[in-house]
Amino acid sequence: MSQQLINAISLGAVYALIALGYTMVYGVLRLINFAHGEVFMVGSFIGLAALSVFHLPFALAVLVAMVGAALLGAVIERGAYRPLRSAPRLAALITAIGVSLLLQNLGMLILGAAPRAYPPAIDPAPIAWLEERAGVVVTRQQVVILAATAAILAGLSLIVSRTKIGKAMRAVSEDRQAAQLMGINVDRVIAFTFCLGSAIAGAGGVFYGVYYGTADPLMGLMPGIKAFVAAVLGGIGSVPGAMLGALLMGLVETGVSSVTLRVSPSLVLTGSTLRDAVAFAVLIAILLLRPAGLLGRPGREKV
Amino acid sequence: MWAHYLPRLVLYVAIGSVLVGLDVGLPRLLNAYLVQILVFVACNIVLATSLNLINGIAGQFSIGHAGFMAIGAYATAWLSTTHGQRLLAPYEGQRLEPLLIVAYLVVLMFLGGLAAALGGLLIGLPSLRLRGDYLAIATLGFGEIIRVLLLNLEPVGGATGLRGIPQYSSLFLVLVAAVVTVAALHNLGNSVHGRSLLAIREDETAAEALGIDCAHYKTSAFVIGAFFAGVAGCLYAHYTQFIHPRSFDFMKSIELVLIVVLGGGNLRSVILAAVAITLLPEGLRLVKGALHLPFDPRMAIYSALLIAAMLVRRERVLQAVLPGRKGGGLRE
Numbered sequence: 001m002s003q004q005l006i007n008a009i010s011l012g013a014v015y016a017l018i019a020l021g022y023t024m025v026y027g028v029l030r031l032i033n034f035a036h037g038e039v040f041m042v043g044s045f046i047g048l049a050a051l052s053v054f055h056l057p058f059a060l061a062v063l064v065a066m067v068g069a070a071l072l073g074a075v076i077e078r079g080a081y082r083p084l085r086s087a088p089r090l091a092a093l094i095t096a097i098g099v100s101l102l103l104q105n106l107g108m109l110i111l112g113a114a115p116r117a118y119p120p121a122i123d124p125a126p127i128a129w130l131e132e133r134a135g136v137v138v139t140r141q142q143v144v145i146l147a148a149t150a151a152i153l154a155g156l157s158l159i160v161s162r163t164k165i166g167k168a169m170r171a172v173s174e175d176r177q178a179a180q181l182m183g184i185n186v187d188r189v190i191a192f193t194f195c196l197g198s199a200i201a202g203a204g205g206v207f208y209g210v211y212y213g214t215a216d217p218l219m220g221l222m223p224g225i226k227a228f229v230a231a232v233l234g235g236i237g238s239v240p241g242a243m244l245g246a247l248l249m250g251l252v253e254t255g256v257s258s259v260t261l262r263v264s265p266s267l268v269l270t271g272s273t274l275r276d277a278v279a280f281a282v283l284i285a286i287l288l289l290r291p292a293g294l295l296g297r298p299g300r301e302k303v
Numbered sequence: 304m305w306a307h308y309l310p311r312l313v314l315y316v317a318i319g320s321v322l323v324g325l326d327v328g329l330p331r332l333l334n335a336y337l338v339q340i341l342v343f344v345a346c347n348i349v350l351a352t353s354l355n356l357i358n359g360i361a362g363q364f365s366i367g368h369a370g371f372m373a374i375g376a377y378a379t380a381w382l383s384t385t386h387g388q389r390l391l392a393p394y395e396g397q398r399l400e401p402l403l404i405v406a407y408l409v410v411l412m413f414l415g416g417l418a419a420a421l422g423g424l425l426i427g428l429p430s431l432r433l434r435g436d437y438l439a440i441a442t443l444g445f446g447e448i449i450r451v452l453l454l455n456l457e458p459v460g461g462a463t464g465l466r467g468i469p470q471y472s473s474l475f476l477v478l479v480a481a482v483v484t485v486a487a488l489h490n491l492g493n494s495v496h497g498r499s500l501l502a503i504r505e506d507e508t509a510a511e512a513l514g515i516d517c518a519h520y521k522t523s524a525f526v527i528g529a530f531f532a533g534v535a536g537c538l539y540a541h542y543t544q545f546i547h548p549r550s551f552d553f554m555k556s557i558e559l560v561l562i563v564v565l566g567g568g569n570l571r572s573v574i575l576a577a578v579a580i581t582l583l584p585e586g587l588r589l590v591k592g593a594l595h596l597p598f599d600p601r602m603a604i605y606s607a608l609l610i611a612a613m614l615v616r617r618e619r620v621l622q623a624v625l626p627g628r629k630g631g632g633l634r635e
Binding site for chain 1: 429432433434436437439440441443444445447448451452454455553557560561564602603605606607609610613614
């Protein structure tokens, strides 16, 4: 049980790193940034290059991936979303889908569709004394990933709650027009939000690659959708909500993976194949009970 | 009285004779590859116009339409492979066979449509509580659930897909289905029903205040839209003879949303967009062949064109979906 919990938290941590970017961008722009999963993918590949081509140490590789992803986020925002700032939201949404497709396919053209092996930058062996004392298998990878995720999340919370630009982000997400009237450079805040969210996703990409040992151009698709679901689950636009939602997603997926349902001899439903379906079923159920997500503010109906 | 109906009658006869002409002429003019592309175009017209009812007319942003298509395709393909073929086997080679196959396919289209409509009811009910992005994500989840379930259902092939489906459908039948669908949805859009859906899209509170039963109409949009998607799924499965959950994934739903958005909610332009979006990757295949490229740049070009189209024509593309006001189709 505690074993499952640790696996769930590790998975949830990666989802949280992606979900935060979705939720922050949605907060300031009311845009579902479909290309976010691909930023995660690109971050993962930058990390892969840093680790296996340039032989950088793990921490530095994560940093390089974060910077690269942030740059990509800035380019996407500047090139594809800013020209559509005054256009209907649907136009931006479709453009986001287009950017996502473009990055996937460019990745396939440049890197090929076959998955690449990720170097085991951190020792994947279980920590011996924990296994002896508590009977729980915890790998050094999991510890490092969890610690790094915690540090990133703490840093993010500090930026959002304590710094001037964080205050501006909150102001823009509250009311963009009013923020502009107060002298906030909204374009800069939005660009910064993209960079921040993309950097975090880039770090998530490296962790994901190290944890699962592979990277491929389509790797952003499923984690991207799951992380988005996590963000909606927690209430999109809310930073603590995204973390909570991601943790819940990790718990549900890991929990379902361990169950096998034998309906009939020809119909055996194993949890590991069904977990995607269950994750979405949970989402729909929670949305029905709390349409604005767990920590989201219910929108008031204006007449 | 007669004169009133005459133009419409002439139109129907004209459409009918054009279709018959196509049925006789096309197989002689085109090779199997081109016929297949035309079948896909017609299927996408049915799918896109039915999604237009949900997204464009009723304003309920749905990105799970491929799920309904999957239900129709799998339900009818399963029926055909387990019972249908055996049912029709005694008549093989007889003069009646072609007629029986058409009759069987018509019944099958209804069954597939009904199965998908049931799915539409299932997702229509949550739509009563959810709006905008949240509704979109619930429909996405629904589509994914269908796909993953099909991937795990061994009786319909599971991850290997379902093969050996008899080829009962033909270009002619798919074109007829497309014409009937477009006519039905066109009439629906101009009826009291369609006007009520438009009112709900524009302002749900105001519509409710005017005595429109929003719950009923919103659910009905999903049920009707899903029905036609199921019909398209049936025709698709009985043409390609092989279906796989992969054919009905998130990208298929996105492709359909794209068609509706590019078409701007107007039925005629949605049809045009369906033709264009279906032909575009095939046209790019020609480009690839002409340039002797070592790789396949089709999807990259396709997505780049998509971004460019949105950046250049951002307002006009969405004109009809969002009449004169921000965020109309995708409400906050």
